[in-house]
Amino acid sequence: MNRLTLFIPFALCLALGAFLFFSLGKDPLDLPSALVDEAFPEFALEELHEPERQLSTDDFDGQVLLVNVWATWCFACRVEHPWLNSLAKEGVVIVGLNYKDHRKLAQDWLQERGDPYQFSIFDPRGVLGIDLGVYGAPETYLVDAEGIIRHRRVGVVDERVWNEEFRDLYQQLVDEANAE
Amino acid sequence: MQSNSLLGLGWLKGTALMLLLLSGVASAVEDVVSFSDESLRPRYQQLLEELRCPKCQNQNLADSNSAISQDLRAEVQRLLEQDLTDAEIKEYLKNRYSEFILYRPEVNRATGFLWAAPVVLVLLGGLIILRLSRRKMPSQGEKVVSSVRSVDQQQRLDKLLNSHKRGSE
Numbered sequence: 144m145n146r147l148t149l150f151i152p153f154a155l156c157l158a159l160g161a162f163l164f165f166s167l168g169k170d171p172l173d174l175p176s177a178l179v180d181e182a183f184p185e186f187a188l189e190e191l192h193e194p195e196r197q198l199s200t201d202d203f204d205g206q207v208l209l210v211n212v213w214a215t216w217c218f219a220c221r222v223e224h225p226w227l228n229s230l231a232k233e234g235v236v237i238v239g240l241n242y243k244d245h246r247k248l249a250q251d252w253l254q255e256r257g258d259p260y261q262f263s264i265f266d267p268r269g270v271l272g273i274d275l276g277v278y279g280a281p282e283t284y285l286v287d288a289e290g291i292i293r294h295r296r297v298g299v300v301d302e303r304v305w306n307e308e309f310r311d312l313y314q315q316l317v318d319e320a321n322a323e
Numbered sequence: 324m325q326s327n328s329l330l331g332l333g334w335l336k337g338t339a340l341m342l343l344l345l346s347g348v349a350s351a352v353e354d355v356v357s358f359s360d361e362s363l364r365p366r367y368q369q370l371l372e373e374l375r376c377p378k379c380q381n382q383n384l385a386d387s388n389s390a391i392s393q394d395l396r397a398e399v400q401r402l403l404e405q406d407l408t409d410a411e412i413k414e415y416l417k418n419r420y421s422e423f424i425l426y427r428p429e430v431n432r433a434t435g436f437l438w439a440a441p442v443v444l445v446l447l448g449g450l451i452i453l454r455l456s457r458r459k460m461p462s463q464g465e466k467v468v469s470s471v472r473s474v475d476q477q478q479r480l481d482k483l484l485n486s487h488k489r490g491s492e
Contacts, residue, residue, distance in 0.1 A: 176421060177417065177418055177419055177420060177421035177422075178419070243390070269394050272394075273394060273395070273398055273419060274419060275419070276377075276419035276420045276421065278377035278378045278391045278420070279378055279391065
């Protein structure tokens with residue numbers, strides 16, 4: 144009995160070791176999102192290409208869509224862009240949120256690389272960014288037909304991420320929206 | 324008695340460490356900000372120290388010079404000017420950046436262990452020290468040897484020692 148108690152520190156060390164070991168694989172940048180299952184925040188911002196056009200959540204028009212936060216200064220956005228182009232070709236509705244950028248630079252960027260966005264929200268001061276809890280581009284939000292954020296991805300969305308995190312949920316939401 | 328002096332020493336070390344850490348905060352990065360009312364400034368400083376930069380996770384908003392920290396500092400300033408209380412400002416940011424942004428997390432189910440752990444560990448440590456120190460001080464008049472070995476074992480030991488002595492002579 145007394146002998147066994149001697150092993151308690153050893154067992155504790157093992158447990159601690161196991162805890163730390165399994166925590167190694169976790170991505171510390173993967174923060175819990177405060178906005179999943181919440182309504183997409185209200186905003187009133189200009190369109191990137193048409194400054195006279197005011198955008199708001201009404202422009203989502205009850206569609207299931209992706210909101211992609213990007214900027215010309217964001218290197219990972221270049222990596223991500225081709226995949227967004229091919230998603231748009233497949234018919235996925237994507238709305239761009241140009242985050243803390245210059246209008247001209249952003250327009251040229253899309254001219255050069257292709258424009259996958261149905262429309263682009265221009266947010267030079269990051270106002271909507273703060274309401275969304277954006278802390279680095281790119282970020283992508285999946286919004287359902289009710290305007291509720293259903294999934295958030297911080298970082299690049301490429302084919303692998305799309306298949307793992309978005310595809311099924313997106314299809315499900317589209318089906319639900321069509322059934323109504 | 325012994326355990327008390329040990330705890331006292333730990334407390335002293337802890338305070339010294341705290342002072343060392345605080346001196347680091349004083350030299351933090353900060354923008355030049357102006358307030359309509361100077362009484363907001365200490366609250367601003369306090370908030371920046373308790374809010375965490377979401378991008379550079381081991382720094383608070385006062386320390387970090389990343390773009391998002393600059394934006395959030397401006398946001399905190401804006402909210403202070405709007406007469407929000409500290410709690411309301413924290414709530415506002417928590418609703419956007421999740422609880423992660425609070426360097427002093429709220430007590431709830433997920434963080435309860437975190438809050439309780441230091442108290443539990445100190446109590447546990449104190450208990451262990453107390454038990455060990457009691458064990459080392461046997462009551463007077465009691466022979467240590469007899470409590471450890473049985474009479475039979477003692478006789479065998481004596482015999483072995485004696486035979487060894489004889490053998491070496």
